[in-house]
Amino acid sequence: MPGTTSMSPGASGAGAETGGHPQRWAALAVIAIAQLMVVLDATIVNIALPHAQADLGITDANRQWVVTAYTLAFGGLLLLGGRIADYWGRKRAFIVGTVGFALASAVGGLAGDGAMLFGARALQGAFGALLAPASLALLTVLFTETRERAKAFAVYGAIAGGGSAVGLLLGGVLTEYASWRWCLLVNIPVAAVALIAALPLVPESRAHGDTRYDVPGALVVTAGLVSLVYGFTRAAEDGWTAAATLTFILVGVALLAAFVLIELRTRNPLLPMRILLDRNRGGAYLASALIGAGLFGAFLFLTIYLQTVLRYTPLEAGLASLPVTAGVLIAAGSASQLLPRIGAKPLMLGGAVLAAGGMVALTQVDVDTSFVALLLPAQIVLGLGLGFTFVPLSSLALYGVPEHDAGAASATLNATQQVGGSLGTALLNTLYTSAVTGYLATRTPDPITQVRALLHGYSVAFAWATGLILLAGLTTLFLIRVRRQDVPTGGPAHLG
Numbered sequence: 001m002p003g004t005t006s007m008s009p010g011a012s013g014a015g016a017e018t019g020g021h022p023q024r025w026a027a028l029a030v031i032a033i034a035q036l037m038v039v040l041d042a043t044i045v046n047i048a049l050p051h052a053q054a055d056l057g058i059t060d061a062n063r064q065w066v067v068t069a070y071t072l073a074f075g076g077l078l079l080l081g082g083r084i085a086d087y088w089g090r091k092r093a094f095i096v097g098t099v100g101f102a103l104a105s106a107v108g109g110l111a112g113d114g115a116m117l118f119g120a121r122a123l124q125g126a127f128g129a130l131l132a133p134a135s136l137a138l139l140t141v142l143f144t145e146t147r148e149r150a151k152a153f154a155v156y157g158a159i160a161g162g163g164s165a166v167g168l169l170l171g172g173v174l175t176e177y178a179s180w181r182w183c184l185l186v187n188i189p190v191a192a193v194a195l196i197a198a199l200p201l202v203p204e205s206r207a208h209g210d211t212r213y214d215v216p217g218a219l220v221v222t223a224g225l226v227s228l229v230y231g232f233t234r235a236a237e238d239g240w241t242a243a244a245t246l247t248f249i250l251v252g253v254a255l256l257a258a259f260v261l262i263e264l265r266t267r268n269p270l271l272p273m274r275i276l277l278d279r280n281r282g283g284a285y286l287a288s289a290l291i292g293a294g295l296f297g298a299f300l301f302l303t304i305y306l307q308t309v310l311r312y313t314p315l316e317a318g319l320a321s322l323p324v325t326a327g328v329l330i331a332a333g334s335a336s337q338l339l340p341r342i343g344a345k346p347l348m349l350g351g352a353v354l355a356a357g358g359m360v361a362l363t364q365v366d367v368d369t370s371f372v373a374l375l376l377p378a379q380i381v382l383g384l385g386l387g388f389t390f391v392p393l394s395s396l397a398l399y400g401v402p403e404h405d406a407g408a409a410s411a412t413l414n415a416t417q418q419v420g421g422s423l424g425t426a427l428l429n430t431l432y433t434s435a436v437t438g439y440l441a442t443r444t445p446d447p448i449t450q451v452r453a454l455l456h457g458y459s460v461a462f463a464w465a466t467g468l469i470l471l472a473g474l475t476t477l478f479l480i481r482v483r484r485q486d487v488p489t490g491g492p493a494h495l496g
Contacts, residue, residue, distance in 0.1 A: 024142040027201045028152055031135045032159050034098050034194040037187050038128045039163025040170060042070065046303045047171035047318050048180035055180065058114040060436070061236040064429035065118040067300060068229050068422040073125025075418025076222035079270045080214065082133035082411050086207040090134045090141065095198060097131025102191035109185035120184070133411065141205045165325040172318025214270035217262045221270070224255030225419060232426040236433040275401065275409050283479030284396035285416045287348065287472040291355070291389060292417035293424025294468035298359060299324070300425060301432065301461045305365055309454060323376055327383020328390070335391035344392035345480050352473030355385025359466040363459045367451060399482060424468060428461045435460040
């Protein structure tokens, strides 16, 4: 889900010499409102998706674009958005991001077909990639005193962590009592409040130095990711060996390889390769991408299963999805206490095993699955595993990073989760579609068989999600070599 990025703590700005801007707490409220809008939009459409799909005639193979168009644009442009905010002006970037996000939301809410909705979601992600880093950078400028900054980041972290739960609930309420379109249109009044308040309350600030941007790198990596996702989508329709499928996948891989070459040769890289080449950080980023790949798609299928098979209302589906968030919050608090005692690696390994166990339980869903007997404990265990994984991941993202790379390192962690989620959602959706098609191919397509085919597809998707999470655990086991006392236990890095 889109959360936070971190800017270098050395940023200069309005309150740097006065101990803090006089209206900093009011500005924090404004920034928090805008950030909540970005965070909840990653989950609010999950509840609305079955209704939007039916209304706009979106196929099962293409429905994942409602999620991946947002996360691809957000993750692919996040690092560039941070640099633009730093050098163009953080308040200016905040305002432009807020206005753009609202306009994109209006387009999506009024969409007449799937393509228009996909495009609007991509625009939301692009403007979110400008808004999110600008918001966090403004906090580092507004709050210069250590204790106040800690409180500000606590508020910001609570927004990032709780935004997914708010999105699930709000998505359920709006879809059930208004329309799925209001899951997007609701951003307009929220953005208007944030914009009107930001103009007088939020001060302008910008960094100094070399202001050139790595635009080619941003375009190449985003195009490569889109090509990969489109290749996965074509596989659901044409098969994995089809010429179009292989072409888009190979082009995507080639573009990503070209991105690495660009980053190695450019003077102002979007992603300094030295950040990735450290064994521990590289392992943390890879684990983050794999966990994101397993989770985003699995959450999508869980909400679809609740509404399609169990016939939950959108509000009931939103409420029924909350145990994961509860598990994350419980485990995150415990992990923060355990991290200095037992270190990052044991926590991440234990978290991966727990999360995989919860996902395995979800493979057993049926037409009459009990929420209390299966879905509730499975989601809690899954959430506990994620909480025990996220906290040490955030710490490892900043392990051994020089101060001038701290912002890029933290933003990279968030970007890897979003990108992993995009690829994973597309992959799991393709595997789901193929499983349903294969199940129906050898059976009479009566209503009971149709439902059984859906259940088979969900089980296959959850099983592959389990494999991706276990692969993240293996990455932790074999790549991460870090001593307990070396890992930082604080910092603004966060997985939202």
